[in-house]
Amino acid sequence: MTHSHRLANRALAVGAVMAPTMRFLNFMFEHESRPGLANFAVGNPQEMPLADYVSALERAVPPRNKEWYAYKVSEAQSQETVSASLRAWRGVDFAPEDILMTNGAVSALYVALWTLSEPGDEVIFNLPPWFFYEAQITASGAQPVKVRVHPETFDLDLNAIEAALTPRTRAIIINSPNNPTGRIYPPETLRALGDLLSDASARHGQPIYLISDEAYSRIVFDGREYPSPTSYYPYSLLVYTYGKTLLTPGQRLGFIALPPTMPERETLRQTLMTAQVVTGFSFPNALLQHALRELDSLSIDIGKLQARRDRMVSALREMGYEVHSPEGTFYLFPRAPIEDDWAFADVLLRHNILCLPGTVTEMPGYFRLSITANDEMVEQALPGFERAMNEAVRQGAR
């Protein structure tokens, strides 16, 4: 006797939320191996891995002791490396025991959401968002609440955030530098956000948590300082992944750090650690923890990335594209010359260029380009961007 599958409602809900992303992924998988295609669709490497990354792994492989590949949680040496790194880089003393090592940022986000929210709660995030915030909030059982950033500046809309806060608000996700806009939220915005969250927490008699997705915090241009949201509000969780800075997203390595300003951190870190165990033992692999001290100091070439940003932004602007220059991340986020961004993605595809239509990140009329694309791809693709613009103009661009 056969039955139809009986799946959890949350699994069905996540499936519905992910439909636009799945449409995009299928579009990408269908076309990405086309010869000569310039793939700007996602932040995957388009060049060979860093030689120093490879040699760091090579040095970490030979076992020094019988525990080398034994069970690993947040190893003391990893915690000390991250703590020292944050001290040097941010000037903030995160205690080693407040560092929870995770296998990338996706698990860090899930663990945080699972621990801090539950069915009946609300979690706020900003539009345009990273692909999976809504799906991950839905997966945790909480209700996603969407707030759009300022359409002109891409800065947080604090009035809209304030209006979205309710007694059921458990957390807000902030992503700076922002994927896809490239915006770094300035200190004055973050200070006002912190005040607003403190007031609301006091009003509701319990903390609203700020989950700070800082995946791109080391990919910052023009010598800027990076202001972390976690410096402006005590109930903050800093989420980081090495997958962007090293451009090795297939090797999962990240962390959650609790700032020293947070009260009663022991309770929270114990609960987060338990959550890591039961939701999938989401600690980084032994090898990556052994290599961490070396890996922490490595980075893709930010100067080269910045030069590529400048080359593309000025070339696209000359062609008539409306595009701002991102302050960080490896994304450009131009306006599509026609309203229908999926239709424009098809135009670009005819010119051998793969992009992410803005609709997928809830920003219709825009498209996202990952400048992890290599320089050769960029130069080969520029005439295609120009021809696509000309076609759009002929069809009556907006």
Next chain:
Amino acid sequence: MTHSHRLANRALAVGAVMAPTMRFLNFMFEHESRPGLANFAVGNPQEMPLADYVSALERAVPPRNKEWYAYKVSEAQSQETVSASLRAWRGVDFAPEDILMTNGAVSALYVALWTLSEPGDEVIFNLPPWFFYEAQITASGAQPVKVRVHPETFDLDLNAIEAALTPRTRAIIINSPNNPTGRIYPPETLRALGDLLSDASARHGQPIYLISDEAYSRIVFDGREYPSPTSYYPYSLLVYTYGKTLLTPGQRLGFIALPPTMPERETLRQTLMTAQVVTGFSFPNALLQHALRELDSLSIDIGKLQARRDRMVSALREMGYEVHSPEGTFYLFPRAPIEDDWAFADVLLRHNILCLPGTVTEMPGYFRLSITANDEMVEQALPGFERAMNEAVRQGAR
């Protein structure tokens, strides 16, 4: 203004469920680095990693292309390796697309529970269990339902399972070879279990899923055949990890496989894959997927493990311990000579032996020994086991 943390109820519930395990882990962490200690507490390596494991990783590190460390999901080559391996080893044709690669078994179990059950549902598991079943079921929001195995044979108690089935039963976890008893459930038991689940599914009009935790299915003694529960019931999910066979639990590598007898597999595998993404991107690291073809054929020395089992079982029996000879896994599960297994663990500790008290796996009056302990440790520890028994006898062993 400071607030107490406001944690999700499920996180608090998991914390309560994990209290006995945490007591044990703290006991272990307190004593495990004592000089001369023979550590039989958990299945961690007590010898250097397999040389072939190390060289397989070494060969996989140098990147062959720019995607080498890019995002990885269930890579086609990994799926083919697992499918071919299961065909050779089990004689069953699992389709490559029905293999979901996971970063170990803990995430596989969570993903399965998250997809198949939800608050209001019930999930059955058998006592004595692996540490984290109850915590993982609780984490998924479902209600854990416990059924004790036959106390004499350690075989499944089918009458008790049948009595535990309700219209709210969504899944049952079966662990064969069983940790901690070492029992392999025989074909006749599994066939009867399958019939029982088929009948109940028909009665309730929806499938009850069998989650088959087969972590130890390649650690089988005396040349036995391994009968998989998934061969006797179509709505089965085979969960496997390489962490036991390779004794590298810090390098997370496992899978879920859907048997070819399961109807409508595409729906389920799509949903499981989405669940992997949103609950933490729980795919194995790129490096492990590159190395998988080599890793799949490696194993710790099962013959040596079997000899160690025989040595310890006969030595312990000679001392007066009541202990059965496990059919698989790397655990012995003797009765403690005094009722209070925690008290007996303290006695053993005075003789420099670390064990797992049975209470932690809901089997008071027993204790578990991991024979991943090396031969030298075993020989050094045997006199301690003897002295501990003699003390117990003097105190009036049962």
